[in-house]
Amino acid sequence: MPNPHPLIVHFPIALFILAVACELTAYFYKSKLLSVCALVASIGAVLGAIAAVVTGLFAKGIVPKGSQAQIVVGSHETMGFIMLACAVAFTALKLWCYFREDDRVLTPLIAVGLVGVVVTIITAHEGGQLVFDYGVGVQKAPPVNPLKAYPYGSESVKKKFEAVDSTKTGNSPDSSATE
Numbered sequence: 399m400p401n402p403h404p405l406i407v408h409f410p411i412a413l414f415i416l417a418v419a420c421e422l423t424a425y426f427y428k429s430k431l432l433s434v435c436a437l438v439a440s441i442g443a444v445l446g447a448i449a450a451v452v453t454g455l456f457a458k459g460i461v462p463k464g465s466q467a468q469i470v471v472g473s474h475e476t477m478g479f480i481m482l483a484c485a486v487a488f489t490a491l492k493l494w495c496y497f498r499e500d501d502r503v504l505t506p507l508i509a510v511g512l513v514g515v516v517v518t519i520i521t522a523h524e525g526g527q528l529v530f531d532y533g534v535g536v537q538k539a540p541p542v543n544p545l546k547a548y549p550y551g552s553e554s555v556k557k558k559f560e561a562v563d564s565t566k567t568g569n570s571p572d573s574s575a576t577e
């Protein structure tokens with residue numbers, strides 16, 4: 399089964415940052431609409447973060463044992479759980495604040511939101527490091543045949559690539575490749 403973690407992670411990242419941005423703007427402009435947007439986005443962020451943690455725990459298995467990537471994945475996992483905790487705390491405080499109309503929780507709500515955004519960025523950065531620096535879950539690209547990569551273009555361009563191909567391989571160019 400393909401690993402759905404890279405597909406899912408964008409939702410909690412985007413929705414949590416959106417929720418905190420809406421909440422901050424709603425606070426300064428006293429906007430009821432943005433306050434509702436913050437609530438809806440934060441619920442989506444919690445659901446997305448739960449899905450990201452579950453799929454991440456499965457994806458952990460593809461990290462080669464004893465590799466340096468194991469250290470990064472350990473930290474990424476911890477930050478992922480803290481991100482989920484921040485999203486849950488933010489949503490719980492937001493629900494309380496919204497339905498009880500109790501503004502005393504506004505300061506902790508914004509504080510948890512800002513800490514959560516920093517944790518989200520660190521989590522996402524470490525996830526990116528796993529893929530782009532350590533090549534976790536990445537397949538090696540197949541060798542490129544320039545004749546197949548550039549089947550169109552002028553005759554002079556085709557001749558140029560045929561010449562490159564024959565000097566590299568020592569073979570005469572495959573005429574069928576240009577079809």
Ligand code: HEM
Pocket residue numbers: 401403404407410411447450451452453454455456457458459461471474475476477478479481482518521522523524525526528529534535
């Ligand atoms: C807490 C448990 C988690 C574990 C064990 C985990 C594990 C992993 C692993 C093994 C990878 C590299 C392979 C792959 O792309 O699937 C990865 C990538 C990534 N993870 Fe997580 N993860 C967790 C939670 C999260 C959370 C909560 C987020 C988002 C807030 C997140 C964001 C990312 C991102 C952005 C990538 C890079 C994906 C890409 O660019 O293809 N992870 N994670």
